[in-house]
Amino acid sequence: MTEMDLNAAALPPRSRGVIGLLEENCTVCMLCARECPDWCIYIESHKQTLHVPEGGRPRVRNVLDRFAIDFSLCMYCGICIEACPYDALFWSPEFGYPEADITALTHERDRLREWMWTVPPPPGHDAGAPPPREAQAAHPGTSPAGQPG
Amino acid sequence: MAAVDLPVPRRGGTAAAGTPAPAGAISAGAISAGGFSLRVFDAGLACCAVEVSAALRRCAELLPGGGAGPGGEPGTHGGAGAGGQAGPVNVLVVAGTVTDKLAPLVLAAYRDLPEPRRVLSFGACSNSGGPYWDSYCVTKGADQIIPVDVYVPGCPPRPEALICGLQLLRDTGGEQR
Amino acid sequence: MTAAEILAEAGRRLPGARCTADAGVAGAAGAAGAGVAGAAETVTIDVPRQDWLAALAFARDAAGCDFFDWLTAVDEQDQGFAIVVHLYSLGSGQHLLVRTLVPREDPALPSATGLFRGAGWAERETHEMFGVVFDGHPGLAPLLLPDGFEGHPLRKDFPLAARAAQEWPGAREPGERRAPVRSRTRLVPPGVPEGWPPP
Numbered sequence: 001m002t003e004m005d006l007n008a009a010a011l012p013p014r015s016r017g018v019i020g021l022l023e024e025n026c027t028v029c030m031l032c033a034r035e036c037p038d039w040c041i042y043i044e045s046h047k048q049t050l051h052v053p054e055g056g057r058p059r060v061r062n063v064l065d066r067f068a069i070d071f072s073l074c075m076y077c078g079i080c081i082e083a084c085p086y087d088a089l090f091w092s093p094e095f096g097y098p099e100a101d102i103t104a105l106t107h108e109r110d111r112l113r114e115w116m117w118t119v120p121p122p123p124g125h126d127a128g129a130p131p132p133r134e135a136q137a138a139h140p141g142t143s144p145a146g147q148p149g
Numbered sequence: 150m151a152a153v154d155l156p157v158p159r160r161g162g163t164a165a166a167g168t169p170a171p172a173g174a175i176s177a178g179a180i181s182a183g184g185f186s187l188r189v190f191d192a193g194l195a196c197c198a199v200e201v202s203a204a205l206r207r208c209a210e211l212l213p214g215g216g217a218g219p220g221g222e223p224g225t226h227g228g229a230g231a232g233g234q235a236g237p238v239n240v241l242v243v244a245g246t247v248t249d250k251l252a253p254l255v256l257a258a259y260r261d262l263p264e265p266r267r268v269l270s271f272g273a274c275s276n277s278g279g280p281y282w283d284s285y286c287v288t289k290g291a292d293q294i295i296p297v298d299v300y301v302p303g304c305p306p307r308p309e310a311l312i313c314g315l316q317l318l319r320d321t322g323g324e325q326r
Numbered sequence: 327m328t329a330a331e332i333l334a335e336a337g338r339r340l341p342g343a344r345c346t347a348d349a350g351v352a353g354a355a356g357a358a359g360a361g362v363a364g365a366a367e368t369v370t371i372d373v374p375r376q377d378w379l380a381a382l383a384f385a386r387d388a389a390g391c392d393f394f395d396w397l398t399a400v401d402e403q404d405q406g407f408a409i410v411v412h413l414y415s416l417g418s419g420q421h422l423l424v425r426t427l428v429p430r431e432d433p434a435l436p437s438a439t440g441l442f443r444g445a446g447w448a449e450r451e452t453h454e455m456f457g458v459v460f461d462g463h464p465g466l467a468p469l470l471l472p473d474g475f476e477g478h479p480l481r482k483d484f485p486l487a488a489r490a491a492q493e494w495p496g497a498r499e500p501g502e503r504r505a506p507v508r509s510r511t512r513l514v515p516p517g518v519p520e521g522w523p524p525p
Contacts, residue, residue, distance in 0.1 A: 017307075037280065038279070038282060039282075070277075072273065072277040072300060072302060075280040076303065076304045095307045095310045095313070096310060096313035097302065098300060098302070098314040099299070099300050099302075100298060101300075102276060102290075102297075105300055105302050
């Protein structure tokens with residue numbers, strides 16, 4: 001073989017290549033920025049008051065102004081993805097994004113959104129894995145191994 | 150647990166041996182095409198060195214004309230190129246954490262590198278200090294002491310990411326910073 | 327010697343010692359001597375500073391723990407520095423931890439190099455990282471730190487300057503545009519002591 005074909009989609013499941021942001025899920029809780037051990041997530045936001053026309057209580061929500069991940073610092077530990085309570089961050093197996101300028105390794109919101117389209121569907125459960133907690137909660141009385149009683 | 154046989158990543162399904170590569174495929178040999186050839190020197194300081202070794206070993210197998218070039222350096226494609234290039238470009242790949250104690254040696258390695266020379270920073274530690282950015286004895290990035298031309302992110306980056314970085318080095322015309 | 331025998335002998339020969347046996351280091355490393363009674367337990371001997379060399383000699387000669395594994399220090403803050411040595415018996419698979427406390431104002435301890443030559447580099451590293459002085463060491467020069475480094479980095483009161491100098495991205499509250507400059511409710515990032523850097 002004289003060619004080394006590169007295809008990120010053929011890598012093992014849950015491969016850690018780059019992090020994508022689904023902005024619609026983000027509530028700017030700041031948990032990812034606080035938990036990141038490298039301090040490489042930069043978040044700026046402001047509060048927006050929504051007035052309800054029928055005279056209800058005005059709601060205040062956070063609006064994301066800036067969400068950037070500095071991939072020159074990132075150590076791909078995944079703590080941000082695990083800490084996010086709203087599933088706004090995802091792993092993608094894409095790996096070919098070198099830069100000549102180190103500041104270009106800080107990916108802003110638009111580029112993090114582009115990575116979302118490379119996020120593979122979640123892999124199926126491994127053989128022999130215990131059923132997810134949601135299934136156990138839905139069927140109480142079954143043991144973690146899936147056997148009743 | 151049985152050993153997992155990981156296939157070599159392929160584009161669009163398995164390709165039979167001998168079939169031409171699909172358009173747009175990245176090849177290690179293409180780095181040497183167009184008169185641009187490389188001589189890669191790996192400053193393997195820490196864990197990233199393992200990935201660079203894996204990539205360079207593959208390069209030696211895949212480059213046309215056989216493995217090691219003159220002098221025995223892996224990844225060498227001998228001879229001057231048609232594009233008017235004087236000879237192979239010497240690339241110093243800094244792979245791993247640059248500690249304060251080791252920084253003078255990395256600087257000496259760069260100074261001893263003959264022209265034309267480029268520097269490729271491989272991995273988070275040599276890009277910016279990485280996970281050890283707050284340490285008391287880590288240089289926060291190889292670019293604190295030597296000029297870096299290409300940064301490859303990752304912790305560690307895949308061996309294929311080194312090939313992507315060397316491609317970027319070729320595509321930017323090899324302009325030195 | 328089994329763990330029980332070591333405990334009994336240590337109680338007899340080292341009157342100031344306090345000895346315990348638990349899973350400890352042996353449990354973490356896996357029972358190296360599975361099947362030998364008591365070998366899976368790590369014996370920990372705490373001695374006052376003046377019995378340090380006597381305890382090491384007892385461990386090597388009487389207890390048969392002649393393999394020197396590592397020596398390091400733990401910053402116990404107000405109590406001083408705890409110097410810990412891990413010894414191992416190649417014959418019986420017995421793990422042994424010997425510990426002592428040195429006060430912070432006078433962190434000096436006799437060197438173990440007279441009994442274990444392998445303690446040379448470990449004591450050099452402990453000296454440069456914690457500032458503990460080992461009397462009788464043939465050459466207590468820095469080992470790992472670069473030339474001209476000031477301070478003892480592994481002491482708990484040695485802060486990581488980069489963490490205090492860099493603005494922590496998590497200091498902002500949700501919905502805040504800029505981090506508060508110096509407010510009472512300003513969050514301190516993990517790893518930075520309260521009130522550091524001093525104004």
